[in-house]
Each structure stands twice: as C-alpha cells, then as structure tokens.
Amino acid sequence: MGYYIGQVAQKTGLSTHTLRYYEKEGLLPYVKKNGSGLRIFSDTDLNWLSIIECLKETGMPLKGIKQYIDWDKEGNKTLNKRLEMFENHKKHVEEQIEKYQKYMQKIDYKINVYREAVKCGDLQKALKKIK
Secondary structure (H helix, E strand, C coil): CCECHHHHHHHHCCCHHHHHHHHHCCCCCCCEECCCCCEEECHHHHHHHHHHHHHHHCCCCHHHHHHHHHHHHHCHHHHHHHHHHHHHHHHHHHHHHHHHHHHHHHHHHHHHHHHHHHHHCCHHHHHHHHC
16 A cells, blocks of 8 residues: 555654655655655555664664665675664663663652652651651
C-alpha cells in the first residue's frame, strides 16, 4: 500500500518537514515518487521510519543512523558491522536506563517526602519520619 507524505505524518506523528529532511539527508533512500513527483511511502518505508525514530529517541545521532542505512544498502557484506552497531547501541541504551533508574529513585524519594509532608503539614517532620 502507498501513503502520501501527509498520511505518513499523521500515522507517525512526524511533521512533513521532518520527513522531507530525513529524505534529503539520505535516511529514506527507498521512498519512491509517482509520475507527478509526489513521494509515495510504502509499509517498508514506515518500518524504516520506526527504526529511525527508535534509534534517534535512544540517543543515536543522525550520522550514525545514516551509516546504518548506508550499510543496509550495501547488503549482506555489512551484516557484521550492523550487528556490532546495534550491540554497541544496546549498551548505550542500557547505560541510559540505569542512569534514569537512579534518577527515578531520587524522584520517588522526594514524592514520598512531600506526600508525608502534606499529610502531616510539616516538611521537617516528614523528613525525620521518612529517614
């Protein structure tokens, strides 16, 4: 099935500007154009967008994502490179998760302190009680 850029923007939550930018930067090399020059996105293109957004949202720079796409275009001879890239990125994401879990513990502590303070009407009493 084919989708116009506006439909893809609606489906993905990405702006048409972002989609055009991704294409211009070589992140969507498989998108076809019809006879009028309009982009026609396939379900495969939507899958690529999903991977691009996953990598981007987990901290991979667009340059790294572009490298991955370039390796994909080269075919099977780059399988090891792509595997290594994903393994390294997974380590990065795991480190980020660990960092955010520590932050979450601090936030949860503060929530507990303020809930207790609201309940008893005094922050100092709440701090003593929570410790």
